[in-house]
Amino acid sequence: MSFLMITGRTVNQGVTVENKTSPEYAAETSTCFMHEFDMMELGLDDGDAIRVTGPCGDVVMRAAASLEVEMGTVFVPYGPYANHIVAAGTRSTGMPDFKSHEVEIEPTDEEPKLVHKLMEDLGGLAYDR
Amino acid sequence: MIVKDAVCPFCGCLCDDIEVEVEGNRVVAVTNACELGMTKFMGEKRLKNPILRVENEWKDITYDEAIRYAADMLLSAERPLLYGWSGTHGEAQCVGVHMAELIHGVIDNTSSVCHGPSILAIQEVGHPGCTLGVVKNRADLVIYWGSNPIDAHPRHLSRYTRYAEGFFLENAFRDRKVIVVDVRKTETANIADEFVQIKPGGDYAVLSALRAIVQGKTDTIPRTVAGVTREQLIRVANLCKSAKFGAVYFGLGLTMTQGKYKNIRNAIEFISELNRHTKFTISAMRGHYNVYGSNEVNTWMTGYPFGIDFSRGIAFYNPGETTAVDILARKECDAALIVGSDPAAHFPRKCLEHLAEIPVVQLDPYPNATTAFCNVQIPVAVTGIDAEGTAYRMDGVPIRTRRVLSTDYLSDEEVLSRMYALMQEEPRP
Ligand code: SF4
Numbered sequence: 001m002s003f004l005m006i007t008g009r010t011v012n013q014g015v016t017v018e019n020k021t022s023p024e025y026a027a028e029t030s031t032c033f034m035h036e037f038d039m040m041e042l043g044l045d046d047g048d049a050i051r052v053t054g055p056c057g058d059v060v061m062r063a064a065a066s067l068e069v070e071m072g073t074v075f076v077p078y079g080p081y082a083n084h085i086v087a088a089g090t091r092s093t094g095m096p097d098f099k100s101h102e103v104e105i106e107p108t109d110e111e112p113k114l115v116h117k118l119m120e121d122l123g124g125l126a127y128d129r
Numbered sequence: 130m131i132v133k134d135a136v137c138p139f140c141g142c143l144c145d146d147i148e149v150e151v152e153g154n155r156v157v158a159v160t161n162a163c164e165l166g167m168t169k170f171m172g173e174k175r176l177k178n179p180i181l182r183v184e185n186e187w188k189d190i191t192y193d194e195a196i197r198y199a200a201d202m203l204l205s206a207e208r209p210l211l212y213g214w215s216g217t218h219g220e221a222q223c224v225g226v227h228m229a230e231l232i233h234g235v236i237d238n239t240s241s242v243c244h245g246p247s248i249l250a251i252q253e254v255g256h257p258g259c260t261l262g263v264v265k266n267r268a269d270l271v272i273y274w275g276s277n278p279i280d281a282h283p284r285h286l287s288r289y290t291r292y293a294e295g296f297f298l299e300n301a302f303r304d305r306k307v308i309v310v311d312v313r314k315t316e317t318a319n320i321a322d323e324f325v326q327i328k329p330g331g332d333y334a335v336l337s338a339l340r341a342i343v344q345g346k347t348d349t350i351p352r353t354v355a356g357v358t359r360e361q362l363i364r365v366a367n368l369c370k371s372a373k374f375g376a377v378y379f380g381l382g383l384t385m386t387q388g389k390y391k392n393i394r395n396a397i398e399f400i401s402e403l404n405r406h407t408k409f410t411i412s413a414m415r416g417h418y419n420v421y422g423s424n425e426v427n428t429w430m431t432g433y434p435f436g437i438d439f440s441r442g443i444a445f446y447n448p449g450e451t452t453a454v455d456i457l458a459r460k461e462c463d464a465a466l467i468v469g470s471d472p473a474a475h476f477p478r479k480c481l482e483h484l485a486e487i488p489v490v491q492l493d494p495y496p497n498a499t500t501a502f503c504n505v506q507i508p509v510a511v512t513g514i515d516a517e518g519t520a521y522r523m524d525g526v527p528i529r530t531r532r533v534l535s536t537d538y539l540s541d542e543e544v545l546s547r548m549y550a551l552m553q554e555e556p557r558p
Contacts, residue, residue, distance in 0.1 A: 004329055006312065008381065009281040009416070014139070014165040018172050020474055020497045029474075056479060068313045073329060075313060080474050080498055088479040091389070093249065094241035094436055094452030096477050099385040100330060115474075115498055122478060123485025124501025127180065127187050 001042060003034075003074045005054070005082065005103045013077040020080075020115055021128060029079025030059075030112040032105070033066035038074075042107055051108040052076075054085025054101055060112045074105070080118050136530040137166035138216075138513025141415030141523035142261075142282050149533045156514075156534065163283035169514075170533075175494045176508035195507045196544060199466065199490040200551040202504070206464035206488075208440065209234035212453045215420035216469030217492075218518025218530070221541035222419075222426040225468065226437075228549050231557075235438045235462065238423035239470050241452040246384040247413045248424065248434050249448060250393035257400055259376070259410045260524045265289040266296040270372035272308045274396065275332065275382020276414040279316040282523075285378070285414070291320060306368060310335070311382060325365060330387040331355020335362070336395040342366035343402045370406045377411040415523035417470075418513070422521035457483045467491040468541060469512065473498035492541055509541050516540035 016025035032050060044050065044063045051058050052074075059081050069075050076082040078098075085103065090096055116126035135147040149170055150158040159167045179195035180187045190198075203209050211229050214222050215238055222238075229236035240248065264271065271290045278285040286292055295301040309321035310332075318324040327335050331354070338354040341347070343366050350359050369375055377400060383392040396411060403409040415421045424434040431437045433446035436453075449455055453472065456462050457480035464487055473481055474497065484502040491499050491506045500506050510516035517532040518540070 006329065007385075008313075009277065011164060011280045011283070014281070015168045017474075018169060018495060019174060020471065020495075021174075056477070068315055070312070073312070078475060083474070083476060084478050086477040088454055088458035088477040090449050090452065090455055092449030093389050094237075094245050094448040094454060095385060095389055096242070096454055097385070097387075098242075099382065100387050116501070119473060119481070119498055119501035122481045124473070124481070125182055125185055125187070127496045127500045127506075129187070 001038070001105055003038070003072060003103050003105055005052070005101045006073060006075050006099045007078050007082045008075060008099070010077045013079065025079070026112070026115050029077050030061045030081040031064050031077065032061040033064050033069055033075040035069050035071045035073070036065045038071055039063055039065055042105065044107055049108050049110060049112065051106050051110070052085060053104040055087040057085055059084040060108055060110045062112060074103070080115055081112070084118060132531065132533045134531070135533050136513060136520070136528055137162050137169065138418050138511065138520070138530065139166045139169040140282050140418065141421060142285055142288065143418070143520060143522040143528055144284055144288065145528060151533060154534050154536055165283060172495065172511065174496070176496055176506060179505060179507045182504050190505070192507070192539065195505050196547050197551065198505050199507070200548045202464050202488045202490060203228070203232050203234070203466060204552055204555055206232070206234070208462050209464045209466065210453060210456055210462035211236040211466045211468070212472060213239060213468040213470030214423040215239040215417040217512050217541040218419060218516070218520060219422045219426050219527070220518045221468065221545055222423050223430065224542060224545040224549055226427060226430045228545065228552065229437065230439050231549070231552055233439045233442065235436070235440070235451055235456060236427070237436045237451070237453040238420065238427065239417055240420050240424055240435045241448065242454060242475060243381060243416055243420060244384055244413045245435055245448060245452070246390035247379070247393050249390035250397060253394055254397045257397065257404065257410050258412045258524065260526060261289045261522070264376040264410070265293045267374040268295070268376045269298060269304055270306045270308070270368060270375040272310065272375065272377045273317055274310040274377055274379040276378055276380025277311065277315040277317045278414065281380065281416060282414055306372070308365060308368065323365065323368065325357055325361060328356035332383055332386065332392045333388045333395055336392070336399050338362050339366050340395070340399045340402050343370060343399070343406070369403050369409070372407055375403065375407065375409040377409070378414050379411065380414040381416070412524060419520035421523055421525060422519065422527070425521055425525070454480055463487055465489045467499055468545070469493070471497040471499045473502055492544055494538070507544055508538060509544055510536060510538040512541060518542065
């Protein structure tokens with residue numbers, strides 16, 4: 001199913017942002033808040049893994065029901081998961097389309113990766129000491 | 130020991146009434162700060178010493194070695210990018226600009242991915258703004274548009290708007306109306322007197338409709354505009370016109386959606402229209418600690434607020450071309466110095482793929498997502514906690530921040546000054 005993905009700040013994102021290697025930060029920024037009816041349509045329960053595909057690839061997140069989003073729209077806290085699928089074009093402003101991305105969402109059996117793993121997939125080397 | 134009136138180094142509110150209890154060189158308790166500020170003060174797991182990536186391993190190195198590495202990396206690059214700067218003080222930002230000029234690099238700050246579009250709009254039509262204190266004491270109407278202070282600036286409501294006492298308001302809680310305009314029904318929307326829910330991407334149209342109503346052209350308004358009924362639009366316009374002093378605070382809901390800076394331009398023009406009837410101001414909800422300061426420092430030193438390219442020997446500015454996301458996505462820079470920010474967590478993946486291919490040095494107290502792409506990371510004092518300097522609040526007021534801890538970490542300014550001194554020793558072509 002197609003959705004409009006919006007990203008933004010949440011308190012939990014802000015609280016964990018200074019500790020990006022923590023499981024809490026990974027859990028918060030890999031949460032995709034959805035309308036309950038949309039979740040029903042996709043056969044999802046709270047916390048189920050989903051594959052979110054954007055204009056430049058896909059990433060696994062977890063679905064969470066939220067009263068804040070409308071049907072057809074999903075909300076993901078700012079962070080490396082949403083950015084994994086956001087396009088880098090800025091339409092001559094310097095600013096990517098962080099709040100207006102069309103994405104496809106489907107259930108999956110895969111687990112969301114850790115932040116370290118996401119970075120290593122792109123050629124980085126995790127530091128955890 | 131208790132340090133009074135410390136300044137919180139997390140968000141653009143720069144709350145200056147924080148009490149911090151320090152034992153030895155650890156913060157043990159924090160009063161007055163919100164949850165975000167408190168976690169910032171209590172931060173742990175700092176990097177202990179500079180680290181160097183050798184193949185697939187991390188090696189500990191000395192500050193001297195790390196600073197030498199960074200200076201050499203920047204000197205031998207053809208098109209270096211110096212990015213970040215919002216998490217650090219004005220003093221360090223100044224050194225950054227000098228450095229960029231010396232090596233003919235590009236210097237950009239995180240506003241290019243937050244309120245850069247707001248600045249583009251302000252360059253077109255100006256900025257009818259005011260300080261937070263004026264709003265607190267005078268505003269009887271506050272509009273949050275595309276911003277969600279409860280999550281992003283948790284004390285904005287209690288220090289300046291909804292829950293704040295106002296000198297010229299008898300009963301501020303009753304006399305001050307709050308309108309929230311957003312695509313989501315956020316926590317902030319729940320405490321508003323009026324919530325206007327817009328369909329995503331509809332801000333521009335709604336602003337135009339409100340402008341038309343304020344101009345008296347109510348007949349031209351269709352039954353709904355981007356999901357908002359005509360009746361609600363008229364009600365909101367009337368609330369605005371009948372306010373004695375109104376203030377709009379807009380957030381990334383306007384800068385990051387379709388239309389980007391044109392949304393903000395339209396919002397400013399709506400405020401200009403209202404100023405024919407009453408007194409109204411509009412300001413950006415600046416998120417990252419001293420991001421406002423990076424715009425100020427860059428502007429006094431180069432004439433431009435962000436995305437400044439010195440490759441021609443003089444300052445050149447063209448957002449979309451000289452901004453960090455574009456430069457990385459085009460694979461244009463051949464070295465990057467990152468200070469006071471974490472682009473790996475906040476930039477689209479295509480930018481990270483390029484960071485993985487070029488030498489990168491980061492100055493940051495904590496390991497973060499960008500660490501994975503670093504060749505060298507240099508731990509520094511946390512700005513506003515164990516280093517002091519100047520930061521600009523979201524309303525443009527510069528505040529001298531305090532140092533609440535003493536540690537042996539060098540500040541950003543010290544590390545950058547040492548790098549700059551080494552770079553100046555090299556003969557210039
Ligand atoms: S509102 Fe912002 S500045 Fe104030 S305590 Fe919270 S994070 Fe710190």
